[in-house]
Amino acid sequence: MVEISTDADKSAIGRDAELQPRAGERFIRFFSEVGIADVPLVGGKNASLGEMYRELTAKGILVPNGFAVTAEAYRYTLDHEGAWTDLRKALDGLNPADVDDLARRAARAREIVYSAQTPPDLEAEIRTALAGLTDEYGADLTVAVRSSATAEDLPSASFAGQHDTYLNVHGAAAVLDAIRHCFASLFTDRAIRYRIDNGFDHFKVFNSVGVMKMVRSDLAASGVVFTIDTESGFEDVVFITGAYGLGENVVQGAVDPDEFYVFKPTYRLGKRAVLKRALGPKKIRMIFSDRGRATTRNVPTDAKEREKFCISDEEALTLAGQAMSIEEHYSAKAGERRPMDIEWAKDGVDGRLYIVQARPETVASRRDRNVAEICRVTQHGRIIVEGRSVGAKIASGKARVIESASELSTFVPGEILVADTTSPDWGTVMKSAAAIVTNRGGRTCHAAIVARELGIPAIVGTDTATRLIRTGDMIAVSCAEGDVGKVYEGEITFDIAKVDLSTLAKPATHVMMNVGNPDSAFSLAALPSDGVGLARMEFIIADSIKAHPMALVHPERLEARERAEITRLTANYESPGAFFVQRLSEGVGTIAAAFYPKPVVVRMSDFKSNEYASLLGGEVFELKEANPMIGFRGASRYAHPAYREGFALECAAMKRVREDMGLTNVKLMIPFCRRIEEAEKVVSLMRELGLERGKNGLEIYVMCEIPNNVMLVDQFSKHFDGFSIGSNDLTQLTLGVDRDSEIVAFDFDERDEGVKEIIRLAIEGARRNGRHCGICGQAPSDYPEIAEFLVRLGIDSISLNPDTVLQTTRRIVDMEKQLGREPRKTD
Template identity: 90%
Template sequence: MNETADSITSYKAKTAHPAPARFIRFFDEVGIADVPLVGGKNASLGEMYRELTAKGILVPNGFAVTAEAYRYALDRAGAWTALKAALDGLNPSDVDDLAKRAARARDVVYGAPTPPDLEAEIRGALAQLTEEYGADLTVAVRSSATAEDLPNASFAGQHDTYLNVRGAAAVLDAVRHCFASLFTDRAIRYRIDNGFDHFKVFNSVGVMKMARSDLAASGVIFTIDTESGFEDVVFITGAYGLGENVVQGAVDPDEFYVFKPTYRQGKRAVLKRALGAKKIRMVFSDRGRATTRNLPTDVKDQERFCISDEEALTLAGQAMVIEEHYSAKAGAHRPMDIEWAKDGVDGQLYIVQARPETVASRRDRNIAEIYTVTKHGAVRIEGRAVGAKIASGKARVIEHVSALSTFVPGEILVADTTSPDWGTVMKSAAAIVTNRGGRTCHAAIVARELGIPAIVGTDAATRVISTGDLISVSCAEGDVGKVYEGGIEFEVERVNLSTLTKPATHVMMNVGNPDSAFTLAALPNDGVGLARMEFVIADSIKAHPMALVHPERLDAHERAEIARLTVNYASPSEFFVKRLSEGVGAIAAAFYPKPVVVRMSDFKSNEYASLLGGGVFEAFEANPMIGFRGASRYAHPAYRDGFALECAAMKRVRDEMGFVNVKLMIPFCRRIDEAEKVLSLMRELGLERGKNWLEIYVMCEIPNNVLLVDQFSKRFDGFSIGSNDLTQLTLGVDRDSEIVAFDFDERDEGVKEIIRLAVEGAKRNGRHCGICGQAPSDYPEIAEFLVGLGIDSISLNPDSVLQTTKRIVELEKRLGRTPRKTV
């Protein structure tokens, strides 16, 4: 931070302006109120340069060629009549007519000579910038329209930018090209679609020090989750080289999430991350101004993140400062869309653009729209989901821009990637599927604006899908989007959350998938009653914990696979701890500061054996359902080292990441002395009950937990009834056996009686008692039975939360209980 501050001070000290210019404004002369003069991009750059450099935001210095200069150049050339004639009678739905007229308009603007006095001012400003940065200065020349980067219209990617421009002649030519880019096909169509008059929007041009990200990395930051609208995270994407590949979706970028509340508390930890393929990197060619080319990324670079955790956290902190500043200016929360670049020469992280986010932040968070897939075909391909919706239609594979005219409205657009020139076709698509791109690429941004589902970064969509195929695109099943063969059946439930009432009984959720947590958190809830650790282990880690502690016991193939999985980590053990803590942390963040009850691993031995390397560490059991599982594993020599990793991950979640809302829960704890051994070991491993507000619950799923409820109450802070196991052990029915499945019924009077004893026993001892099994989700009468007992909380599957909540409210009214308040 000191090095950055020194650099900022140095840059500012060198900035001194000569006599006032008519057509030039340096960044420290403009702010966000100057959009009519210098356009949205330049106004924002000036605002940050002038107001935020003292707070650690490093913006490359530069100047704006004003919108008045654009008007002046066209006035002097007498170009307005020809320009209006070029667009008179335009049919924006006719792609060919639009292209011809747009080209004619650009020729008119570019053909307007730069007046001598304007040229002199640009040359003078560039000389001043060169004096500041040195003779080797190259600049970025960027369009900044007066209707750009507004809270209700971004115009992202509509106008031209020229990079690494050297010398006054090249800068002057780039300025004229930027002026002309006000009339690209995509910009014309965007203005028409958003109700802007072509001749009331003007182009300013920014000329700023080039941040040499071609030698390092660059990307995009959102101060909101772009899919769910969850506002408490900073979402960072990045790839090697110039940022155009990230913005246009030509590359699958790395992703980082940082949680704002705990960051502000001083907890510096990445919440979760995803490694992108980053197969190409954009660099400058040697053939002249602004010429770029893509080169293959070295395999070793592909396998590691393009920036360090420390750099990701620095960017997150800067994004939060920017968001807070713009929110204060607006008098309301203002999520931001920010571009960053790491300079490979000086190593600095620069902010090169910031504008209001215009899609996720404008959604009505009070309206919940829940899609549930009920029937589908085989999965054809998967990628990153954009927009939690579903669409079906015939596929249209577009391999070149020349084929866009073949697209039929209502088809599903399948392409390698998209660009702003494709806007007209994308607007009429039912859905979009691309080979390349991340969730901040052009296709993703446009899909969100249009409200259609998109799946990006599939890698092979154009190879496995053919034009005419009937396919279905589902983005309603978490972060992973799925393209199914054929049609799809689904249900949609729309609920106005502002009209719902919270019952006195706490309604919590069962959540296993961290990727869906931000979306699920929007449902009315009192936290998470069951966060399943096994889901994270199976989906994100994939290896047996003991195999990561003792890889020497594996065969050569398994050791090689472990090495591949853990390549970005100091050790296989660190890989487990960080991956598990980030998975659990994402769930904890989504529901923060509400309680999130995390159950320690509850795989059965056959399930552990299916993990990578698991066969070496697991013995065969005839009935693993009542075998070596839960608490019995934790202190046992056969798994103690694995449990130590679990505890290290949970300690990291609470202590380093700051999620003290996480409570821990021990499953399948058969006996009192087993409970004491596990608690003693957890204390030894840094998870001491009562320290740092840690509460430890026990699953109440064995009849002995109920019979000895008074003694278990002395060891644990609460109980969570696991109705599935409690039912099978009460009735003596193996719930995995199809032969006796008919005997498995949570509504049996004996099962209800043992549940009653459990609830009353917990209450008698002043302990929390909830239920997290399947029964309340499946059977309304069980939910009503539990409410009648006065259970503290009911944890439900997400798809049954709304209906069951309404049912509980009605039941409590009949029982004379007072609900809490509107959600």
């Protein structure tokens, strides 16, 4: 049994239900009359709508006008009908762990509240207010009738999806009925359970109701905006989701939405570019039913619409700007940074974007950014399904596939919940799940929101989970490997590193990271580092583009099947080349934004010919080489007729990152540059392609991975701003060992005295010429003694694999203390 708290601090409003309304008190407040301080009177949702309508419309933020039926009206209605005693009896002795008992009592409570007739004076006020709204918008006005509880949308509790909303309601009688339904929804199963779990008193949380102009997003699109990355807590992006039709599908996870990210710092500098995007399937759209204007139904989305984003880039950027203004306003009110969770809707009649709700974000923003917890998967089974990851944790256990709500009683605490989608009514089961996996939904859907709040991993939008996973299967859910969440067969082993970053000293030697996957960039940026010493293009090209650059330039040279696949990949782009430029620039841009304004050194493509050949259309453009490792790779490709047009696409993408996106912290690096003449040719070509060394602060580095780079370090220094030692290639070429050959692998060792000597010469040569010198190879990540050797030589930076950053940083600090070097002050 659960005793309901009566703690006044948990009530969210400061008046008891037994108090009577003041004589002559109005029960209606238009949005222009309320603000964020009026939560006790009109609830969180209405207070926020009023705040925005009153304070932000002058800044171009469009909020539909409307009015609030106050919480006093709810109290007055129940007082008038003498309903409080019956309501208390209905909930007295409630056992929330008993799902059936909870359902029975909740139904009785709703019946009591809905049966309470609206007092005549209150009804008259509502009719008058509705008439005023009709005068403003016209006789055809339809409205949204939305619950706004006094403990809803608080910084410490969201109550997301707990109470009812009624859409496209027309006429006074229908509005009055919808208001009574909203009052009653204060006692849905999920709302009762949520209040108990969070310590709110049922009889000190009242329900206000908002009545506002209906935005006809059923004819256009709608979605949710967060002014923070919901997974990593990274605060410098605006995250936008959207789908066609009414927003309920996005919120409840019935549809996999489109996603857009916009980077705040460069947006404020006037750079209007989407940082990255993902096209959602958007298989269904919610519209109003032909059988009744206030009822809804889902219909299949047209195939051509599914292949397009539901809003344009310009609209996404408009929403981002509005979201930033809302965040700034609420942060100023709160006296601290306050990330926001915002609902938007596009009206299909007037084509305008409306903000229909804003509330404080309650999960990612409360995460302690001074504590880093890094999970690293060490062993796993085969991948069963993949989807969008929620959180960064890992869980394993037996699967329980739930096809409908009637099966919830079979769920055993600790199992992994697998379902098509979830609903707010499933809260009790979700609370006891080890993890959640759904077929449908995006990262702002109900399952994702609840999983974040509960601190459990979830993978949404897998499409096939309920078909490929069976009840009783032992599975593992991993959200620790970037944006793509993976469900593995069987159990999983992993390591967890947890560090208090506030106590970690910064060594004099700059510690950077090797980053290839943009999906993990926001999370990795939380680790202590001085930027990215090596951002590889290859992962982005292979994972996001999938096609050989030259195949995109010359699709006519491909066979029919590959041409068709190129056409499918690039269907929504101006050209195949534009597809390459956008995908590559967004991948690199995401890494650059995550670490901004710290330097991010991006290596131009360094596939070997056999690796290029494995890309779509690649075999047509690649020769078979006996030893690709020392063949047609790196700088030798760039100005060669066989790849020059592909390199031009790479340069166009990097130009877009630096100029259009404003991410001037990107430095470029040329790999495997064998000779001085090659250096001159490549740097000259880059200048022709709009990447001029020194212009707009552009620095161009060279990989120091060929002995000739060291022997001629003085001459190479004339053409490049810095060197990054690639210890893998430098070792194999110094020792004459093919690192891809298993039979001589034992001879590959970066700790060999000859290798260490050539590294020493490289560092001293760079210093002699006033050039930056770092290392981005595997050696310092694998061998502490190599890291120590580099520190003693005074190397400028060491770039490490992310999973070794924390322990190697500590080790470097200790080494420098022994050498008498003081650590830097933390930022």
